[in-house]
Amino acid sequence: MTGTGTLTTPLAKVWTKADLLDFIGANMKGVRLIVVSNREPYSHRHTDSGIQCMQPASGLATALDPVMRACGGVWVAHGSGNADREVSDEHGRISVPPDDPAYTLRRVWLDKQLEDEYYYGLSNEGLWPLCHIAYHRPRFTQRNWDSYRRANRIFADAILEEAAGEPAFVFIQDYHFGLLPRMLKNDAPNLLVAQFWHIPWPNRETLRAFPWKEELLDGMLGNDLLGFHLRYHCANFLNAVEREVEAKVDRAHAEITRGGKSTMVRPFPISIDFEWHNDASQGPEVESAIPAWRQRIGVMPEFLGIGIDRLDYTKGIPERLRAFDLFFENNPEYRGRVGFAQVGVPSRMEIGDYQEINNEIDREASRLNEKWGSGDYQPLHFFRGEYSQTQLMALHRLSNFCMVTPLHDGMNLVAKEYVASCFDEDGVLILSSFAGAAQELTDALMVNPFSTDEMANAILHAVTMTPEERHRRMRRLRTAIAENTIYRWAAKILMTLLRMDSAESGDS
Numbered sequence: 001m002t003g004t005g006t007l008t009t010p011l012a013k014v015w016t017k018a019d020l021l022d023f024i025g026a027n028m029k030g031v032r033l034i035v036v037s038n039r040e041p042y043s044h045r046h047t048d049s050g051i052q053c054m055q056p057a058s059g060l061a062t063a064l065d066p067v068m069r070a071c072g073g074v075w076v077a078h079g080s081g082n083a084d085r086e087v088s089d090e091h092g093r094i095s096v097p098p099d100d101p102a103y104t105l106r107r108v109w110l111d112k113q114l115e116d117e118y119y120y121g122l123s124n125e126g127l128w129p130l131c132h133i134a135y136h137r138p139r140f141t142q143r144n145w146d147s148y149r150r151a152n153r154i155f156a157d158a159i160l161e162e163a164a165g166e167p168a169f170v171f172i173q174d175y176h177f178g179l180l181p182r183m184l185k186n187d188a189p190n191l192l193v194a195q196f197w198h199i200p201w202p203n204r205e206t207l208r209a210f211p212w213k214e215e216l217l218d219g220m221l222g223n224d225l226l227g228f229h230l231r232y233h234c235a236n237f238l239n240a241v242e243r244e245v246e247a248k249v250d251r252a253h254a255e256i257t258r259g260g261k262s263t264m265v266r267p268f269p270i271s272i273d274f275e276w277h278n279d280a281s282q283g284p285e286v287e288s289a290i291p292a293w294r295q296r297i298g299v300m301p302e303f304l305g306i307g308i309d310r311l312d313y314t315k316g317i318p319e320r321l322r323a324f325d326l327f328f329e330n331n332p333e334y335r336g337r338v339g340f341a342q343v344g345v346p347s348r349m350e351i352g353d354y355q356e357i358n359n360e361i362d363r364e365a366s367r368l369n370e371k372w373g374s375g376d377y378q379p380l381h382f383f384r385g386e387y388s389q390t391q392l393m394a395l396h397r398l399s400n401f402c403m404v405t406p407l408h409d410g411m412n413l414v415a416k417e418y419v420a421s422c423f424d425e426d427g428v429l430i431l432s433s434f435a436g437a438a439q440e441l442t443d444a445l446m447v448n449p450f451s452t453d454e455m456a457n458a459i460l461h462a463v464t465m466t467p468e469e470r471h472r473r474m475r476r477l478r479t480a481i482a483e484n485t486i487y488r489w490a491a492k493i494l495m496t497l498l499r500m501d502s503a504e505s506g507d508s
């Protein structure tokens, strides 16, 4: 496409934001980058004090905003804020971040019914449970699938308009856009199309239940590059293609050829801006947010555990609360000494299963506090709502251990953020072996979230761990994240695309 030639930066280094900026400066001149996601990185809402710009809580936005700030370009996303139209131009465009414009946000408008069927229906009641295998039955309807196809088409048209016939790298995010790659490639073969699937890809037995699997796989094979967090998810995808569609699967090179066009399938484990988290967590803003948490919690226990999750049935929150109950059963001497603060960000409340998980958490929370609370002491503090990154870091600082125990998770950035906040190398991470992050964070206390006993034992281990063991484990965890930052993730993907681009234009 752009024929940028030899790459100037080797991969074997620690990637900071400055490194990525250098890399982009040296290698991406003239390359147009278009990022696509359902969720917008900034949304505008009406509030009592006028229109406000918000940054929604999502792993995806947290991960990609710094990359876009560094690269510039266009981010195409669903305009979901109730004041979005008022602040965007007639094409749905606006420069962001508002206080320091660095790139263009192109908003795509979807009507309420289409959003319900494509986003809540097919994506979150169908693909989300299908891919996570967390014992929640996926729901599929033809109507939702038709809307998914229609929404993908609307996004395709907006992207084609932004590309305006010129070559560009299109980087699509997630499971909302399984059909988009093929649509783009059919209409504009000069686009280099990559997609990152942020959630797991299921084994082929599970995928069999998806009624439109052939069309979905064909759509995804429109990509030049397809990324998952883990090698295991890549292998599942290759297996699925082998079984369900006509294509040549080259396992040695993790490459699939269908209809003369090939798709590279690669693992790119996502991460965070380690330096930023490490520095900010030691800053004065975080320091001054700590007293508010003390106040909210009231009587501080000797050991405070924390959990921070979207309120989603994949995150294993009721299971975690049941583990606390068993922990107190097994170790009654810790009653009054151990407490747990759980932050829960409401999510997808339009879906019945999400209302049910909220109710279940409320039931478990009341049960735990009624059974083990006494006087001023309450074992569980449940904070339902959104908190700023500063507030979350303050909570990290106040805690002795963090529980990240999803039943299944593509990666899980909360685990990495907690570790990055532990600048004094003191803190314990209890981590589900079913989170993608478990592949890198091998020094965490690893648990099977389906085993209440294992989790209860891990809580005991966390509160009895010697300072030496805590420091040793935390040091290694921090090294693992410092070596694999979000900037490395982005650089690896961009480098792979640049190489493919050079190969196509015959430069290499």
Ligand code: GDG
Pocket (backbone or CB within 6 Å): 055, 056, 057, 058, 059, 060, 062, 063, 198, 199, 270, 308, 309, 310, 345, 385, 386, 387, 388, 389, 392, 409, 410, 411, 412, 413, 414, 415, 417
């Ligand atoms: C998907 C995949 C994958 C949490 N509460 C608040 C808040 N957060 C932030 C966290 C973190 C992000 O949201 C959550 O990221 P996760 O990775 O844990 O989870 P998902 O949203 O399910 O993300 C996941 C990820 O994509 C990236 O690929 O890791 O496996 O499921 O950054 O700090 N942020 C704010 N207020 C909150 O109250 N502002």
